[in-house]
Amino acid sequence: MKIDAVDFFYLSMPEVTTEADGSQDALLVRVAAGGLVGFGECEAAPLPSIAAFVCPMSHGACQPVSASVLGRVINGPQDIAAIAADVAYNSMDVLQAAHTWSGIEMALWDLLGKARGEPVWRLLGYPASHPKTPYASLLFGDSAQETLARGQDALRRGFKAAKFGWGPIGRGTPAQDADHLFAAREALGPDGILLVDMGQIFGEDLARASARLDALEQARALWLEEPFHAHALQQYGELAKRCKSVKLAGGEGAHNAAMAEHLIDYGGIGFVQIDCGRIGGIGPAKQVADYALARGVTYVNHTFTSHLALSASLQPYAGLAAYTICEYPAAPKALAVAMTQNHLTPDAMGLVRAPAAPGLGMEISAAAVQQYQVAVEIRVAGRTLYASPLF
């Protein structure tokens, strides 16, 4: 199958706010090859990601992503890996390229699975897709009372695990944070799984992060996620040594497998969280899952957008029965819900799993794409390099 076309659909809610909700827009990718189409989704900024696909070449190691993709032959997983290597080399100096490529890579797996009539997790070598306990991703409330209410709401909706993040956490005193943490634990009850996301709020400040450890451990948080910048390996490593029961979690910012592996090797994390829409797709995410498995670190997906992205992010560890937790967008915006016709709804036990249908197993809604699509045109030197395609 030859890659005939790669189309980007920039979708957005009519209004986008500064809240830490990544489901307010989406960059959907459609790849056509061999008479089939596959779909993927790039996480993060749509416009720069489109630009990285269509930009004029700057030099041999600064080529647009399109140069390594269009016209390529794709008959098996090894072909996806070969294109990935070419993108990494030929677009070495286009920093955004990893995000652009991530959505294309997902779409290639989807397409390959459809061609073979197999789910992606089987193409990855897994004999089965094991169930995962979804955790609700929630934002801390403005007050501890609001945090309590949000946690209780998640529990009512059937979640046995919840992650609280962003909002006021880390911005005030350790005592104020403790109030939120104890409220979150109270909401989930003694058996609920409590996860905490600090959203890089401490930058590289080890002392401020350390000042929250006692409350995290008293509230029996399973993990402390992203206390620092994605690159602060030394600070991660130092903080990890100071943890008693709580473990560090991180990795969503990794835009290649090596970055995630460094968080394991040098940062001492206990949970590695991978966003297939950023790390370069499903292939490098699987590499990180294997790496984590060999080192006793738990792999978890990072997903805050659509169920297309959710299906993709479950594939790399679908077959690893011991890794039972998965991030589940608990309150996505309307476009993220509407984008797919089907959804990975929790079963009677409250569990979700990567679907058994071919490819990623998700049906894209043409009506939703049309409703939410943003018109974009990029012209360079008198030529139209990009114009929003019709679905």
Add this chain to the structure above:
Amino acid sequence: MKIDAVDFFYLSMPEVTTEADGSQDALLVRVAAGGLVGFGECEAAPLPSIAAFVCPMSHGACQPVSASVLGRVINGPQDIAAIAADVAYNSMDVLQAAHTWSGIEMALWDLLGKARGEPVWRLLGYPASHPKTPYASLLFGDSAQETLARGQDALRRGFKAAKFGWGPIGRGTPAQDADHLFAAREALGPDGILLVDMGQIFGEDLARASARLDALEQARALWLEEPFHAHALQQYGELAKRCKSVKLAGGEGAHNAAMAEHLIDYGGIGFVQIDCGRIGGIGPAKQVADYALARGVTYVNHTFTSHLALSASLQPYAGLAAYTICEYPAAPKALAVAMTQNHLTPDAMGLVRAPAAPGLGMEISAAAVQQYQVAVEIRVAGRTLYASPLF
């Protein structure tokens, strides 16, 4: 001074080829504040870098770079650092943001220096700007004969040091590479400083890189640059242990200070090479210079474009007399030469230094900008987010 405007000028040669020559295009940045203007240059892909400045917000941690820059007050170096921190946080999920911000940051230092009548290196705390020995950046020839001729030409032009890179190196056998390395040494004579750049050709393949060490040491190369991907810390660290006389060099791919520091701490490099057009500008580059100094690692600039970028890249280590080598674009394309009215020409001793004039000390040529400017228009949802500005 309030930042009133940030303008991007995308310049390009009429023809851009796949050769490893980063001077074929340029993204010039002009910042206006307090009735003054400052100039900077983003390294790497212009179109995605412009897109990262103007893109619509995706969510609170995925805002365009413009959101953290326009309207900000800039009265001292601490204001530049504060804006840098905001860009890192607010544009956390816009991968290209670091490249975009790099050129703006340079321009802010230029502007601040002009406002104070001081060169940037003095604003960084250096009492003097020490001379550096420029090395010519050359591409390996297609044959060892051609490599020899290129080295001899550099010597005739007065260079005492030369770096050979890219071209066929690493693509054939170790014996073929050895022919090139010995030809390069022959060209430079016994006293010439020989530097070698493998341009990430070995990816993560330690064995293939190791197979070149003997010839590198026999040819008395001072450094082996970028044998691996920018993120291959473990491979760098392993190869460093196998080196006897040659030292590893790397860092040009760093898009924040931490990445460069990890190459020092975990990668065992002996030379850290920083491109101010990528790492986030002059501030984080100075941070890396201080970090390197404290650890016995030599700081070197990475510059393959204009003399505006060259001046910026000399500032972070201008005052460090012990660091005597600097990269010098030996054969830049016409636009990179024409972009500035003045140039950092080697003195009678063949040495260059960061200029004593205020700011970065470079005059931009309006005629060159007009001659090489590429017309770009980006429209989103019916609004023009970017149109090439007039100089």
